[in-house]
Amino acid sequence: MTFDPTDKLSDLAAGGPALFFPDPPAQVTFNFDQGIAAEETFPLDDFRRLMGDVLDRDGGRALEYISFGYEEETDQIVYLPSYIELMLGHTGLREEVARWIGKTQQVEGLGADNLILTSGSVQAIALAVNALVNPGDGVLVEKATFPYAMRFMQMRGADIRTVEIDEHGLVVESLVERLEEMRRDGVTPKLLYVIPTFQLPTCVVMPEDRRRRLLEVAEEYDFVILEDSIYADLRYGGDPVPSLLSMDTDGRVIQSHGFSKVLAPALRIGWITAPEPLIHALASVRQDLGVSQWTCRMLEQYLKEGLLDPHIERANAVYRRKRDLAVKAVREHCGGLVSFDVPDGGYYLWLRIADNVDWEKAQHEAAMAGVFCRPGEKFLGQEAGQGYLRLAYSHAPDHELERGIKALGEAIVANAR
Ligand SMILES: Cc1ncc(COP(=O)(O)O)c(C=O)c1O
Known part of the structure; x- marks a missing residue:
């Protein structure tokens, strides 16, 4: 191929590395990344059964863009009622997910209109x-x-300001400082992620x-909160804390x-759960044609049969076991050169490597031994991220957790001054 597309790229594409594509210097044996x-x-068994059931029940209708309505007598397609599914996704699954969120987070009055399904x-x-941010x-x-x-x-050209976090998450005082800075700079705060x-x-x-105080600040400075809840149900210790969505009385949390x-x-x-007008705003910037009908119909049944909550309970038992294995291995093999808090849920240990460890060398040696973690620099930037490490224990088989963390520990201990 002789064509060089470099000078054909948009500013956006040419503007830098889009995402993190790791390039480990050696074969990855222990993937904690x-x-x-x-x-x-x-x-697997439930999915296999339900995917088949959906095809048996709905035939080709499960493979359309949207759920067409049909005239009962003539079996003619009625197009319009379900056209909205191109924008919002399968109605039945939206209903089920709304019900699930209503139940698990104790949010009243949620329905299909409060959800948009996404890839x-x-x-x-x-x-x-x-939908919310202008350049x-x-x-x-x-x-x-x-x-x-x-x-x-x-990509949206936002003016991004970063807020401190501590062992209890986002520091609201730091948020207020950033908001005051924005006010002085004439910048309109639109969104907190x-x-x-x-x-x-x-x-x-x-x-x-702290959540309550955050909601007060959002009201005072008038911005939308985007609450990312992707890990929130993976709790296997400690007491649950209400979601921001459930605490919001103002309609500004999505x-x-x-x-x-x-x-x-x-x-x-x-998906996103939000008040209806915001759902419409999100739909209006959508650039694809909805989500898979077949998958959504299968998941609708999965939720209807009440399989999700027991599944999460079983999965959490697995993650608790993996967390305990990872914690034990770090304590055993990292020679007191690593500090961390034991998480009550989620997938990760966030490790802080002691200052007397030559971290660059240790990291390289760990990588050469096939241990692959996500360096702190990927989250905090080049300087602030030095000496931090995110270790994902969620995916690795149990025996690899022990062996891989032992290899990581050896690299750390060998490079302590
Ligand atoms: C914090 C957070 N939010 C969102 C996502 C997106 O996950 P998905 O697009 O698979 O739902 C991830 C995935 O790693 C994540 O870590």
Whole structure:
């Protein structure tokens, strides 16, 4: 191929590395990098049965863009009633998910009209940013956060300000400081993107009083809160804390969520829950034609049969076991050179490596031994991220957790001064 497309690229595409594509210097033996669900939790039998049942029941209708309505007598398609599914996704699944959220988060009055289904919750975040943020508008994010969300905000030309986090999540005083800065700079704050439960990458949880204060600040400075709840149901310790969505009396919290972490990422079904006018705004910036009817019909049945909650309970038992194994291995093999808080849920340990460790060398040696974690720099930037490490224990088989963390520990201990 001789054609060089470099000078044909849009400014957006040419503007930098879109996302993190890891390039480990050696073969990956112990993959603690990606936050993926444990394969052993996938409900293969239920999915196999329900995918077949849906085809048996609905035939080709399960394979359309939308659920067409049919005249009973003539069997003619009635187009209009379900056209909205091109924008919002399958109505039956929206109803079921609304019911599930209403029940698990104690939110009253939610229905299908409060949901838009998306291709994973990552698309939900992109839609929220596109629907709410103009170039130059102010967006606030936690200091360490989900890099994809940052990328969508950058692509939109947002003025992004970062807010401190501590062991209880987002620091509201720091948020107010950033808002005051914006006010002085003449920047309109539009959106706060926050992961209040099992924050990424730290896995910390924001307590209820802090959440209440956050909602007051949002009202005072008049911005929308996008609550990312993707890990919130993966709790296997500690007491539950109400979601921001459930505490909101003002209609300014929208919540992204999805099935990737609690069920399986390949479903590619996420959503946003929001007041109806905001759902319409999100739909208006959608650039595809909805989500898979077949998958949605299968998931509708899965929820209707009440299979989701027991599944999450079983999955959480698996993650609790993996967390305990990972915690034990880090304590045993990292020689007191690593500090961390034990998370009550989620997929990750957020490790802080002691200052007397030559982290660059240790990291390289760990990588050469096949240990693959996500470096703190990917969340906090080059300088602030040094010496931090996100270790995903969710996906690795149990025996790899022990062996891989032992290899990581050896690299750390060998490079302590
Ligand atoms: C914080 C956070 N939000 C959203 C997502 C998106 O997941 P999905 O698009 O699979 O729902 C992820 C995936 O890793 C995540 O870590």
